[in-house]
Amino acid sequence: MPARVPRRPMEDLDPISNAMAPPSNESPEEREIRIQKERAAKLVSDAIDAELTREQSLEKKRPKPVKILLLGQSESGKSTTLKNFQLMYEPKAFRAERASWRAIIQLNVVRSIHIILDAMSRAQNSTDRPPSARSSISSHESLRLDSELVQLKMRLMPLLEVEKNLMKRLSLPGSTEWEPTERPLTTTRRRQSKEIAVNSTVAWKAAFTRITEDRQSFDTDHLIDWDDPEDPGMALHTANDDMKRLWAHPTIQAILDKQSIRLQESAGFFLDSLDEVTSLRYIPTDDHILRARLKTLGVSEHRMRLSDPTGGMSRDFRIFDVGGTRSLRAAWVSYFDDMDAIIFLAPISAFDQVLAEEPTVNRLADSYKLWTSIVSNKLLQHTNMILFLNKVDIMHAKLASGIRLSDFVDSYGRRPNDFDSASRYLKKQFNSILKQNSPVPRIFYCHLTNAIDMKSTKFVLAGIKDMLMRFHLQESHLIL
Numbered sequence: 001m002p003a004r005v006p007r008r009p010m011e012d013l014d015p016i017s018n019a020m021a022p023p024s025n026e027s028p029e030e031r032e033i034r035i036q037k038e039r040a041a042k043l044v045s046d047a048i049d050a051e052l053t054r055e056q057s058l059e060k061k062r063p064k065p066v067k068i069l070l071l072g073q074s075e076s077g078k079s080t081t082l083k084n085f086q087l088m089y090e091p092k093a094f095r096a097e098r099a100s101w102r103a104i105i106q107l108n109v110v111r112s113i114h115i116i117l118d119a120m121s122r123a124q125n126s127t128d129r130p131p132s133a134r135s136s137i138s139s140h141e142s143l144r145l146d147s148e149l150v151q152l153k154m155r156l157m158p159l160l161e162v163e164k165n166l167m168k169r170l171s172l173p174g175s176t177e178w179e180p181t182e183r184p185l186t187t188t189r190r191r192q193s194k195e196i197a198v199n200s201t202v203a204w205k206a207a208f209t210r211i212t213e214d215r216q217s218f219d220t221d222h223l224i225d226w227d228d229p230e231d232p233g234m235a236l237h238t239a240n241d242d243m244k245r246l247w248a249h250p251t252i253q254a255i256l257d258k259q260s261i262r263l264q265e266s267a268g269f270f271l272d273s274l275d276e277v278t279s280l281r282y283i284p285t286d287d288h289i290l291r292a293r294l295k296t297l298g299v300s301e302h303r304m305r306l307s308d309p310t311g312g313m314s315r316d317f318r319i320f321d322v323g324g325t326r327s328l329r330a331a332w333v334s335y336f337d338d339m340d341a342i343i344f345l346a347p348i349s350a351f352d353q354v355l356a357e358e359p360t361v362n363r364l365a366d367s368y369k370l371w372t373s374i375v376s377n378k379l380l381q382h383t384n385m386i387l388f389l390n391k392v393d394i395m396h397a398k399l400a401s402g403i404r405l406s407d408f409v410d411s412y413g414r415r416p417n418d419f420d421s422a423s424r425y426l427k428k429q430f431n432s433i434l435k436q437n438s439p440v441p442r443i444f445y446c447h448l449t450n451a452i453d454m455k456s457t458k459f460v461l462a463g464i465k466d467m468l469m470r471f472h473l474q475e476s477h478l479i480l
Helices: 015-020 028-061 079-088 091-095 099-129 131-136 146-155 160-169 202-207 233-238 240-248 248-259 285-289 326-335 348-352 363-375 392-400 419-437 454-475
Strands: 064-070 175-178 182-184 195-199 296-297 300-306 314-321 340-349 353-355 384-390 444-447
Touching: 064 079, 064 454, 079 285, 079 340, 079 454, 099 146, 099 160, 099 233, 099 240, 099 248, 099 285, 099 348, 146 240, 160 195, 160 233, 182 296, 202 314, 233 240, 240 248, 314 326, 314 340, 314 454, 340 348, 340 363, 340 454, 348 353, 348 363, 348 384, 348 392, 348 419, 348 454, 353 363, 363 384, 363 419, 384 419, 384 454, 392 419, 419 444
Parallel strands: 064 314, 064 340, 195 296, 340 384, 384 444
Antiparallel strands: 175 195, 182 353, 300 314
16 A cells, blocks of 8 residues: 655645745844844835825825816827817926927828828829720829929938838837828728827837936926937938928829828828928927827826816816727726716818728718717716817818818708808707707807817816816815
């Protein structure tokens, strides 16, 4: 009969207990040193626990923070609205990020050039085909490039490498590439250059900011590494004249028009400001940062402490910006609890565009659908709904150019194709959705906005801030 193996105590089977157990050959001196270290570690741990308990207790005593959730489809203006909040109430921190936004603006410039070069290639390929094969080519793409444009294209091709390098520096874990969000209804689905998207939780801004010993310094000139060999500033400065000639060329404008590419309407458009953004030692202005385009994924939370309208008290604000592409909208619900206000942005200028991720869906119709789902949600029945009919500047320009709202919105009928009539009609449509679908009666807060216009947006956001602070004071019984 084989010998019986003695049973081991349970603690011998526990790897954590084994790891924490003292050595079997420990001397008295080593034991005393170990005990002293354990006591010191416990004191540190107890102090941390006490600090956490104190902070939790103080948090409970503090007034409840004001929470604002920014919602809307991708490229509706959510991030620009958040940047306006930061510029108004955290100007020093906002301006300390100029170095990072400088790189994004440079990326926006070379991406616009990339889009133009792609459009030129399509036009060039269509004219290079034999006549028998051209019947399958859309007539709007068959515009011939003259020798000047061919030379410009060749000289500007190195900027694609600049774009690649900038995207590489941004390609931290959590980033990815996306197709452009905006797509005209008249455009067939074609291969387009990719747009990088950065996760909101990724510290991408550090990739373009020089670390200095003075971490409190907000001097942008010291935060930019002007000697960085990867900085594209010199390449863009050298290509400035060629980029301006390309953008101003009548054939290029005709090619873009025929291919329904309207760069002027896109976020991150700087081709009319090339002298500024390609100057040596360029530092972005506040206006440029508001116009800069960087697609974000995930959710970003920003905390600010703002004073009340009378200047007597202050209140913590938490503003949440969430991704608007269709694949990310399921995550919105988890942020509905205990929100004081939702600022919903509907880009009304997109009435003639479709979603890139769903090219059969009109963007205005998508905003209607999103607004319906938000105002009908019972979790939000006590949340203030604030509607921004955004990008009114682009809407005004489109209507003035002859693009008819009724061609894309049948219900608009024979109403006048001017901005006042169109905006009034859209405002009534959104108000009707609120009245018909809200589980409780609500006030319809609606603003016609242009989020890149600092002056008008500042006025609107200041009013919203004051209104929400008054609501909070009333709920806290601090005022009658």
